Amino acid sequence: MQLAQQFEQVLCSQPFSHLGVVTNKQKSILRVWCPNATEITIKWENTALANVTVTSKNGLFETPLPREYQGEVYRVAVKGSNNKEGYIDPYQFSEQAYHAVHYIDSKPANLYEQAGAQLLTLTSSQGDAIKGVRFCVFAPNASAVSLIGDFNQWDGRLHPMEKTSMGYWVLFVPELVEGERYKYHIKDAHGHDLPHKADPLGFSAEQYPSHASKIYNHNAYEWSDDAWMEKRKKNKYNSPMSIYEVHLGSWKRPGIETDARYLTYKALADDLISYVSNMGYTHVELLPISEFPFDGSWGYQPVGMFAPTSRFGNPDDFKYFVDKAHQAGIGVIIDWVPAHFPEDGHGLARFDGSCVYEYEDPRKGWHPDWNSCIYDFGKDTVRQFLVANALFWLDKFHIDGLRVDAVASMLYLDYSRNDGEWIPNVDGGNENYEAISLLKWMNEEVYKHFPDAMTIAEESTSFPKVSRPVFDGGLGFGFKWNMGWMHDSLHYIAKDPAYRNYHHGEITFSMVYAFDENFVLPISHDEVVHGKGSMLHKMPGDEWQQAANLRCYAGFMYGHPGKKLNFMGNELAQAREWNHDSSLDWHLLDYEKHKGIQALYKALNHLYTSTPALYEQDHEPAGFAWLDHNNADQSVVSFVRTSKNAKQKLYVVSNFTPVPREKFRIGVDDACTLTLALNTDDSTYWGSNYDVISSVNTQPTPWNERTYSAEITLPPLATVFYVANMD
Known part of the structure; x- marks a missing residue:
């Protein structure tokens, strides 16, 4: 199949071998793919170099490249286009595109630092800054992948991507900016078109109907939460x-x-x-x-x-x-x-026509409860x-x-x-x-x-x-x-x-x-x-x-x-x-x-x-003790929570019946004063406001296998909290 036909049918998996500066039989040529044009002009950023106008009948343009032109950044201006300056050809940046996969698998975080759509600034040989976006997507069994978006009228012919040995497809596109919408046009291993896919590493996305990914800059936002980030270093368990x-x-x-x-x-x-x-x-x-x-x-x-x-x-x-x-x-x-993840056409399911993200066998790869794919x-x-x-x-x-x-x-x-x-x-x-x-x-x-x-x-x-x-x-x-x-x-x-x-x-x-x-x-x-x-x-x-x-x-x-x-x-x-x-x-x-x-x-x-006492020993047996867990007849449970230093104890009693309990005795560990900390039956909470004891001194009367005890009143269907602080 002729090269132009491969590009026209979106079948090329190695565009860097054919586009940009290509060495052929000891001779360098510059080749540009522009299927909607019959005449283009190559413009070098170095103004000392002469522009070159090239014509073509099949959209594939090429011209001999003198030695002094090699390494120079060039633009492509299409005859009749509103963009008089043209565009910087992506296919002169093969090394920069490949950089995405050099270290991508050496640590997990490299995936979101390298793959997806990464805003970059390159430096030309003349020292000029070239801003753009490097795209990198994993589709190991695809036969071809193209970048599509508003910037190329969603035309899969215009930006074919390069397949690397790791199964990632890469391309650096100059002058794209934050906010641009994009997707991937993918052909499966047999050359069949798949639904246009959103970027699995896309940092921003649109809702229905496009479900497109959007270029986003993660480095622009300025955080103001330093104090919190320092504060959160505290032990979460206590x-x-x-x-x-x-x-x-x-x-x-x-x-x-x-x-x-x-x-x-x-x-x-x-x-x-x-x-x-x-x-x-x-x-x-x-x-x-x-x-x-x-x-x-x-x-x-x-x-x-x-x-x-x-x-x-x-x-x-x-x-x-x-x-x-x-x-x-x-x-x-x-x-x-x-x-798990859903089967939506723009998503991960059969991403390149094969099970890239999910198990192949439905006995492992399909979730019957949620009708979704399993990673x-x-x-x-x-x-x-x-x-x-x-x-x-x-x-x-x-x-x-x-x-x-x-x-x-x-x-x-x-x-x-x-x-x-x-x-x-x-x-x-x-x-x-x-x-x-x-x-x-x-x-x-x-x-x-x-x-x-x-x-x-x-x-x-x-x-x-x-x-x-x-x-x-x-x-x-x-x-x-x-x-x-x-x-x-x-x-x-x-x-x-x-x-x-x-x-x-x-x-x-x-x-x-x-x-x-x-x-x-x-x-x-x-x-x-x-x-x-x-x-x-x-x-x-x-x-x-x-x-x-x-x-x-x-x-x-x-x-x-x-x-x-x-x-x-x-x-x-x-x-x-x-x-x-x-x-x-x-x-x-x-x-x-x-x-x-x-x-x-x-x-x-x-x-x-x-x-x-309610949180310091949440995960330690020393922070909890039953007073009485066997009082099924009255449907009452009572227990004590203890702080780390044991200087604070909170006695908790829940009455799960609508029957109030007068003179209800609970065991207490120490000679102390119990002070009501909260009563769920209080009128403030739309309770009955049943009369309860707000403060009570313990008595040396053994109860609940404890040396001391106190009599309290339990309101109907209520939990009461009594605190004892031992200084």
Whole structure:
């Protein structure tokens, strides 16, 4: 096939061998591919050199190149074009294009520092600065790849890319600038056209219908969060962590005076961060913000892993959001989804016509629950892609933590599969050794490069040592969601109080394993969708009892060992399930019940963050002791939390029945005064304001296997906190 025909049909994989300055039989020629032209003029940046005009009938132009012209940067001006200066020919920069792959696999972060669309400034032999963009995309089994975008009218013939021995395709295009849209025109191994693909390493993206990637400069934003970055070096395990989980698209919607569907990152930086700070939360956790095409996936079907979704603004706007959170003393955690990805044509699925990112065999590569592709965790390039992405968010966006989604689905080959639908590992078991290895490597890299950040696993099985270091045989996560506590406690609190005595073990069992992992107690978005009902409507009884049960349960949660996480709307006692297509029901705060429950969550946050006994030993047995876990007849649980230096103790008692308990005796460790720190039945929280004892001295009456004790009053369906400070 003639060379011009190869270019015309987008079939050339080695354009640097044919375009630019080409040496042929000891003679140098300059060859330019310009299929829409019949006459071009070559203009050298060195004005001392003469311009050369060339004609062609097939779009392939060539001219002999004198020795004195070699090494000089030239432009191509097309006859009749509005661009009189022409364009700098990309094919004279083969060495600069190849540079992208020289060290790309030597460390994970090199992937996002070298691949994708990188803004560069080159220096010509005359010392002139040549700005442009180097593109690098991995498509090892493609027969041809071309760069397309607004700059070439999305014409796949104009910018063929060079295939390297590593399977990456590269090209440096001068004079492209930030904001330009682009994609890749890829032909599979048999020469068939594929859907135009967005850049897997694209740093910015557009929404439907283009789903195009956009050139973006990560070095332009100026951060103002130095104080926070220094502050976050504190030990997270003995620090308070109360997380507000948020879906940015439905926390609050713009008013009717605007046509905007969502609040922007910048608006959220003001409204949301102010709210989170005022409510006393320490962190905000965002449902996935990696670019995703389908609103209904809530972000859990990501396509643009390296781009914050453009629904709410550009990447600098998201940096502004994080920056403002940090300036307000709020940490930012994002949900990260390395388990699977959707089949959208512009995405990763069969990226070059083959399974570049996913397992080939659907028994490993297809997720039956989510109808999505599963990453090939054993492939080196995929492993680097995922680890690089984890580092990317911590590096470029100053993210404080990654909550890793669906870890259980990664760990087990038979997850949600029937017999015969999965492939055992080499030992005949169901553990995915490749995924386990990947998670360990990811955690090692995160904590090596960002020791002040954290990783949190959403893992629902009894897989051992999820939040233990890799060197200790663990997966290396910093924390793990306590799904067992969540399931058991919600099952218990949904029971009518008359029957709770038969289920008492469900509210106490979590302490059997509470210190096996570094736990976060989650009441997440998953608990208030798909017919599960809102938190308020999980509670039994009439209107008052539902609210009282919710308050009592929230108090129990904040007293229980483990960091805290609550999904947005829990604090409003929202009656309806969460709907991603509408705002939270903020109008409920016009009513005393909802205003009171919001006030309780605020009070619990402030009690938690100001009381060392509630957080300093969250993950150590010395920080917790039962007073009485066997009181099933009265459905009362009582325990004590202790600070690191043992100078502060907090006594927590939860009455899970609507029956008040007068002269209820609890054991106390020391001769001291107990002072009421919080009562969830207080009228401030729309409680019954049952008369309770605000301060009581202990008596030398043994109780609960302790030397001292005190009599208190337990309000109905309430949790009370009494603090004892020993100076």
